Amino acid sequence: MNSHTGLPLDGERVLIALGGNAMTAPDGSATPAAQAAAVAAAMEHVADLVAAGAEVALTHGNGPQVGNLLIKNQLAASVVPPVPLDWCGAQTQATIGVLIMNALTRALAARGVSRPVAAVVTRTLVDAADRGFTDPGKPVGRYFPAAEAERFMAMGQSWKPFGERGWRRVVASPDPLEILDAAAAEALLAAGHIVVAAGGGGVPVVRANGTFRGVEAVVDKDLAAELLARRLGAGTLVIATDVEHALVGYGTPRARPLHRTTAAELRALAAAGHFAGGSMGPKVRALLSFVEGGGRRAAITSLDRITEAVEGKAGTIIEREE
Numbered sequence: 261m262n263s264h265t266g267l268p269l270d271g272e273r274v275l276i277a278l279g280g281n282a283m284t285a286p287d288g289s290a291t292p293a294a295q296a297a298a299v300a301a302a303m304e305h306v307a308d309l310v311a312a313g314a315e316v317a318l319t320h321g322n323g324p325q326v327g328n329l330l331i332k333n334q335l336a337a338s339v340v341p342p343v344p345l346d347w348c349g350a351q352t353q354a355t356i357g358v359l360i361m362n363a364l365t366r367a368l369a370a371r372g373v374s375r376p377v378a379a380v381v382t383r384t385l386v387d388a389a390d391r392g393f394t395d396p397g398k399p400v401g402r403y404f405p406a407a408e409a410e411r412f413m414a415m416g417q418s419w420k421p422f423g424e425r426g427w428r429r430v431v432a433s434p435d436p437l438e439i440l441d442a443a444a445a446e447a448l449l450a451a452g453h454i455v456v457a458a459g460g461g462g463v464p465v466v467r468a469n470g471t472f473r474g475v476e477a478v479v480d481k482d483l484a485a486e487l488l489a490r491r492l493g494a495g496t497l498v499i500a501t502d503v504e505h506a507l508v509g510y511g512t513p514r515a516r517p518l519h520r521t522t523a524a525e526l527r528a529l530a531a532a533g534h535f536a537g538g539s540m541g542p543k544v545r546a547l548l549s550f551v552e553g554g555g556r557r558a559a560i561t562s563l564d565r566i567t568e569a570v571e572g573k574a575g576t577i578i579e580r581e582e
Contacts, residue, residue: 273449274309274570275494277485277546278302278320281502282563283356290324299356300363302500307367308567310375310454317449317492318360319485322352322460323400326478330401330429334412342415345400345431346463346474353381353459360456377454380445383472384462384479384487385438392432398478399428432477436461436484440472442491449492458488486546486553495556496570499543500563506544506576508534518576523551526578551580 282302285294310316326348333342343351357379364377392398396418403426409419412429419427439445445457461479465472482499489497505517508529518529527548535541540560547558561568561575568574 271313271315272496272570273315273317273492273494274496274498275317275319275485275489275492276306276309276566277482277497277499278318278563279499279501280321280323282500283321284324288324290328295325295356296359296363299359300366302563303360303363303367305563305566306364307371307373309570310364310368311371311373312567314570315449316454317445317488317494318454318456319458319481319488320356320360320456320460321481322349322356325352325356326460327401334401334404334408337411337415344474345476345478346465349460349463349478350381353463354379356459357381357456364454375454376452377456378448379456379459380441380448382442382445382458382462383440383465384436384458384484385440385472386434386464386466386475386477386479387437388466388468388475390432390434392434392477393475396430396432398431398433400431400478401429403428432475433480434464434477436479436487439484439488439491440465442488445488446492458484480542482542482546483549486550489550489555490553497547497550497555497558498566498569498575499546499558499560500566501543501560502562504562504565504575506535506540506560510534510536510540520572520577523548523578523581526576547576547578551578554580556580 284290284298329348361377368375405426409427413419418430420430421427439458445455448455461481461484464475464477464479466475507515508518509515530544535544543560550558557579559569559575559577565574
């Protein structure tokens with residue numbers, strides 16, 4: 261048992277999926293300073309897990325960071341060619357990975373722990389026939405006036421109006437099929453590293469003529485995290501977000517936090533429409549897939565409760581039925 265957390269976690273392999281709140285300031289600011297500060301705060305909690313003896317892998321969101329790159333694309337389009345969305349994903353994986361590596365190394369040193377940290381730029385295989393490519397619906401980037409949207413639609417992008425706020429670019433969000441570079445992450449874990457992989461859901465690629473090519477899409481990070489967790493043999497998956505629990509009856513007077521539950525109950529609640537498709541829905545789906553696919557425990561909770569969630573004492577939790 262470790263004095264930092266009180267958790268007996270020796271040998272427990274854990275995948276932590278960090279939401280966007282771990283990458284930006286509380287007000288959503290994504291300046292470099294705000295991102296560095298937010299990552300540093302998040303790594304304090306991760307360092308507690310490592311100090312307690314857990315074998316940790318990390319993944320993360322990248323929505324604000326990709327949004328910033330898309331704005332740069334749009335503002336500079338008349339000067340330099342816009343880069344494709346898969347390039348934006350790769351760039352943000354590397355940037356956030358380095359922030360995590362530096363911050364986690366510092367947090368571990370403060371606890372007297374010496375462990376190497378590595379980030380793997382990771383590709384995620386998706387199906388070229390996924391219906392998202394023919395009917396893109398995932399909004400990315402900021403709102404723009406119609407004239408700006410028309411300029412980028414002329415370049416082949418898909419944009420949709422969102423009322424008075426303006427137009428936003430929409431892209432495919434296909435289901436992840438395979439984390440292609442999970443073997444590299446597994447090798448690093450086996451060698452004693454803490455590993456950051458599949459950031460932002462991974463760089464989306466499709467098979468083409470026996471090889472792979474990037475595509476204009478955004479892979480859901482929670483579904484990709486679940487795939488990565490199973491591929492790495494993690495016993496526990498924790499999805500860290502900005503709330504301590506998933507809510508049943510969200511937005512109604514009867515809203516209540518969902519604590520420890522079963523896969524059957526969680527699936528029934530999801531089928532009844534309690535979890536929004538664009539936010540909590542994929543997180544719930546990831547928990548169910550992980551536990552039903554052989555994982556021991558899965559949880560949704562706030563970043564500051566991840567150590568307790570790993571122990572099964574905080575968040576919305578389901579466990580594999582023996």
